[in-house]
Amino acid sequence: MIVVNRVVIESWERFYRANFINCLSGFKPVSLLGTINQQGQTNLGVFSNIIHIGADPALVGYINRPREAAPHTITNIESSGFYTINHIHFSFLEQAHQASAKYPEGISEFDKVGLSPEFREGFPAPFVRESVVKYALSLQEIIPVKINGTFLVIGKIETVFLAEGLLQQDGFIDLQKAGSVCSNGLDGYYATNPLGRFRYAKPGVNPLKITGHA
Amino acid sequence: MIVVNRVVIESWERFYRANFINCLSGFKPVSLLGTINQQGQTNLGVFSNIIHIGADPALVGYINRPREAAPHTITNIESSGFYTINHIHFSFLEQAHQASAKYPEGISEFDKVGLSPEFREGFPAPFVRESVVKYALSLQEIIPVKINGTFLVIGKIETVFLAEGLLQQDGFIDLQKAGSVCSNGLDGYYATNPLGRFRYAKPGVNPLKITGHA
Numbered sequence: 316m317i318v319v320n321r322v323v324i325e326s327w328e329r330f331y332r333a334n335f336i337n338c339l340s341g342f343k344p345v346s347l348l349g350t351i352n353q354q355g356q357t358n359l360g361v362f363s364n365i366i367h368i369g370a371d372p373a374l375v376g377y378i379n380r381p382r383e384a385a386p387h388t389i390t391n392i393e394s395s396g397f398y399t400i401n402h403i404h405f406s407f408l409e410q411a412h413q414a415s416a417k418y419p420e421g422i423s424e425f426d427k428v429g430l431s432p433e434f435r436e437g438f439p440a441p442f443v444r445e446s447v448v449k450y451a452l453s454l455q456e457i458i459p460v461k462i463n464g465t466f467l468v469i470g471k472i473e474t475v476f477l478a479e480g481l482l483q484q485d486g487f488i489d490l491q492k493a494g495s496v497c498s499n500g501l502d503g504y505y506a507t508n509p510l511g512r513f514r515y516a517k518p519g520v521n522p523l524k525i526t527g528h529a
Numbered sequence: 530m531i532v533v534n535r536v537v538i539e540s541w542e543r544f545y546r547a548n549f550i551n552c553l554s555g556f557k558p559v560s561l562l563g564t565i566n567q568q569g570q571t572n573l574g575v576f577s578n579i580i581h582i583g584a585d586p587a588l589v590g591y592i593n594r595p596r597e598a599a600p601h602t603i604t605n606i607e608s609s610g611f612y613t614i615n616h617i618h619f620s621f622l623e624q625a626h627q628a629s630a631k632y633p634e635g636i637s638e639f640d641k642v643g644l645s646p647e648f649r650e651g652f653p654a655p656f657v658r659e660s661v662v663k664y665a666l667s668l669q670e671i672i673p674v675k676i677n678g679t680f681l682v683i684g685k686i687e688t689v690f691l692a693e694g695l696l697q698q699d700g701f702i703d704l705q706k707a708g709s710v711c712s713n714g715l716d717g718y719y720a721t722n723p724l725g726r727f728r729y730a731k732p733g734v735n736p737l738k739i740t741g742h743a
Contacts, residue, residue: 316661317696318650319689324587327700334700336584339664339689341558341616342704342711342721343581366580366592367557369677370550373538376674378580402555405724416730427732436532447530450553455676460683462669463583467681469674475533475553482531486541486548487714490556496724497556497711500701505721507556510619510710512717516630518641 330501338500345498347411348377349399349432349441350391357432357441359424360388361415363498365400373472375400375452381464387420389457389466396454397439398470401446404494405506410445412504436474447478448493487512544715552714559712561625562591563613563646563655564605571646571655573638574602575629577712579614587686589614589666595678601634603671606682610668611653615660618708619720624659626718650688661692662707701726 432441452470646655666684
């Protein structure tokens with residue numbers, strides 16, 4: 316095994332270290348966040364540090380980098396109170412990745428990368444039309460992570476839009492069928508292959524039986 | 530498209546809602562957290578709500594459910610100050626899933642599920658011997674998420690252990706080659722297929738060229 320300690324990690328060149336550390340936490344739920352500013356300018360950003368916070372109430376969080384590094388999305392969320400999260404599918408992966416480029420504030424990534432803004436149900440923030448798993452959130456709390464100047468932004472799920480045929484009988488959403496991708500590191504993207512759904516684990520019931528994928 | 534609003538979500542049966550909401554945030558980096566209590570009793574837990582916080586300093590966070598629902602891991606981290614995160618590979622997926630069963634406090638999941646505790650480099654918390662991507666963390670901060678009683682637990686990466694052959698020239702770790710799995714919802718597990726690594730996106734350089742997977 317290769318052993319790497321923190322002194323070595325701190326000595327590395329910035330992009331090498333960023334690649335390495337961004338891989339360690341594992342595969343990530345990369346998605347597009349859609350927002351709008353007070354002048355009606357839409358914004359689209361790629362975020363992979365998204366996390367389930369709880370189901371009741373239904374809360375999802377994401378890490379926003381320090382304001383000077385990534386100002387647009389968090390500023391728009393603060394001013395409008397609303398945003399959307401849109402899964403990235405492999406059918407539009409190249410366009411989605413291009414939305415990570417740093418466009419000036421007055422330019423909408425929608426216009427530049429070839430994805431379509433979509434306004435639904437009177438919700439102020441734009442959805443990505445091409446995404447078949449997407450949801451609207453209302454801002455609940457922005458928690459500063461003081462140790463490195465980032466923010467945990469927590470939203471409540473307001474409305475969900477799903478293509479037909481993805482929702483299973485028990486509430487499970489078949490993201491593999493949706494073609495949702497996951498990411499690794501700074502720039503690697505992956506499709507998935509189901510290994511199965513497992514029974515709720517209990518002490519003494521071992522080995523587990525795989526129920527078969529939904 | 531199916532449209533589901535929050536009033537409908539709140540009306541659902543608990544497990545149906547949990548399945549649905551746990552799928553919405555996307556594929557997750559499911560891993561095993563290893564801890565030890567003051568009596569020397571090891572503990573192993575399955576956590577899928579793990580998030581990259583930053584690369585410099587190297588920080589990883591996870592969401593711990595409210596104490597009454599999931600007390601052991603967070604209590605051990607608080608008392609010892611250290612813990613490990615160990616990737617789950619499909620070679621031991623059934624054993625890993627079984628570690629999510631609620632064993633009593635005096636029982637170590639290691640003994641019950643067929644995974645091996647391993648102590649390395651004088652680090653107090655146990656690693657999972659079978660895991661080929663694993664790292665030790667020192668507790669930095671526990672941030673309460675007041676809205677639902679959960680906690681964002683943030684650790685600094687102290688030492689990393691990787692099998693030979695996974696680390697690329699630019700710091701990227703090939704998790705697909707490692708056989709690391711990701712999860713969806715409460716109980717679905719997935720292997721991955723690489724779609725490619727993409728160039729750092731810049732305005733005006735479009736369409737992107739895929740560099741090919743590392």
